[in-house]
Amino acid sequence: MSQPPRPDVEAWRTQVRQWLAGVLEPAGAPEPTDEVRAHADLAVFHNLPEDDERLLLERCRAYQRARFDAGYQALTLPKDKGGAGLSAAHAAAFAQEESAFEVPPSTELISVTVRLVAMAVSLFGTAEQRSEYARAFLRTDLLACQLFSEPGAGSDLAALRTRARQDDGDTSRSSEAAGGGDWVIDGQKVWTSGAQFADYGLLLARTDPDVVKQAGITAFLVPMDAPGVEVRPIRQMSGGASFNEVFLSGVRVPDRLRVGRPGQGWEVATATLAFERTASGTGNRRKGGNFDDVLALARSLGRTQDPLVRQRLADLYVRSALRAATVDRVARASAGGGRPGPEASLTKLMASDLLTRTGQTAAELMGARISADTGEPDTFAWTQHLLGAPGYRLAGGTDQIQRNLIGERVLGLPGEPRTDRVPFSELPGS
Structure with missing residues (x-):
């Protein structure tokens, strides 16, 4: 079946401008006074008290919801994945028009939810996951953090040691073949932005230690209020605590919250x-x-x-x-x-x-x-x-x-010599 033609960019741009004018104030506020500039927000990462952070999140969510409802979210994501199915030119036009208005300042958690987790679930999730979760993430009805980095797996993310084992009552089946049942997750994540406000976390866990490290990883959506999930703030040297440690102890996650196939987690991560x-x-x-x-x-x-x-x-x-x-x-x-x-x-x-x-x-x-x-x-x-x-x-x-x-x-330069092309279980410290 042929796809309907995309709208003309310039005509569409006019519609975008009219919509933005109805929901936002024009940019170009007067130059701040010295009193305001003395307290200018020059922080790279948020250093707001919790109540102020919640108020900022609600301002951001109100705009994201209005944008989603008007059909301007996930502009270049294909329609069958839940997006608008428009071109890069349309996305560029929207960004140009949006820059002329006072858009609520985003936060790390909003960015992770809309630009990362929602896109990952849209691309790799099932039709049910796209309907139930990707849409909610794109609209920020649900907020999601990213549970990737670990104390011993930051730059070398594929070395992660958080484990997920399937508990379906049938030990004769491997994790690769098993379907249904719960996954039991144990491990620790670190540097998680906004975990204290998130509803879900996109988590990477090792499900098969007997293959090379990149091949044995699976992605999951983990409810942040599940029993066994503990969030601890990390105080930064700038004074704020926008990052967290997340500890997972016997956390049970149903198989329907697995994102992608077992072992496809590295593709989801990249x-x-x-x-x-x-x-x-x-x-x-x-x-x-x-x-x-x-x-x-x-x-x-x-x-x-x-x-x-x-x-x-x-x-x-x-x-x-x-x-x-x-x-x-x-x-x-x-x-x-x-x-x-x-x-x-x-x-x-x-x-x-x-x-x-x-x-x-x-x-x-x-x-x-x-x-x-x-x-x-x-x-x-x-x-x-x-x-x-x-x-x-x-x-x-x-x-x-x-x-x-x-x-x-x-640039196509030769890759670095690698010594870890062996099953993860054979690596030192595994």
Whole structure:
């Protein structure tokens, strides 16, 4: 059966603009006063009290629900997967129009729910899972966190040790062949954003230790209120606690919450991480300070005529423009092809590098002013950026991992020597 033609981009853009004007205020608020700028939010990761975080989540969810109901969520996801089935050009047009309005600032949990978990369930889940869960995640009726990283499996995620065994009363069948029944999960996850507010977690667990490590992993949707799930906040050096440890002790998950086939978890993970790396360079929540903030700081300190400062500012501006152009190019390619490829590592690497350079430039401009809160506008607030930026070089895969992916999968360079092409159970420490 032939698919109906996609709407003309420019006519569709007009509809989008009219809809946005009905639900959001135009962008371009007046320049903030010094009193407001003195308390500017330059945090890379949220450092909000729990009540304030809940209020922010509700603001975000209200917009996401309105966007879903209007048919503007998951624009490039095929219709048979629950999306709008539009082109990359439509997605780019929506983003351009949206930038002209005051969109509620997103959070890590909203981004993970809509851009990662919802997409993973849409692509790998059953028809029932897409209907019951992917739709709810896209609309943020349910919130989902990502249960991937472990204390001993961060950059080498395939080395994860959280185990899931099937308890269906028939021990004669292997996990690969078994169907139905419950899975019993034991292990620990770490660096989980928003776990304290999530309804579900997309979890990776080892279900077969007798194959190579990538082949023995399975993905599950785990209810975060299930017996045996314990969430413990991790206090960051910037003062907030937006990350968590999650402990799983005898957690029973029905087989209907398995995402993909047994042993397909690594494929689910790599697709999800590609979406994460794309999202890391985009989104409407500002992460830390940006070039405009640094320029405003230099002006307030009377440093813009210093030739060395001007050189640093120019370098920062060029890198900001290059990152924006790369984000747009990779997003278009990813949207056109369905799943983001390893090129998404480019946006993640550029984003973390830019955050680091932005903080360094601000610190050099301020000198000792950054070390104490004197009430002077645009000074001590930069400590939130400086303390958060190093963590961004780890989130979504370290900078070193991104360079490996770019070298091997984008540039086609020879891969690193590997010594772990043996069953996981034969690896040291397994």
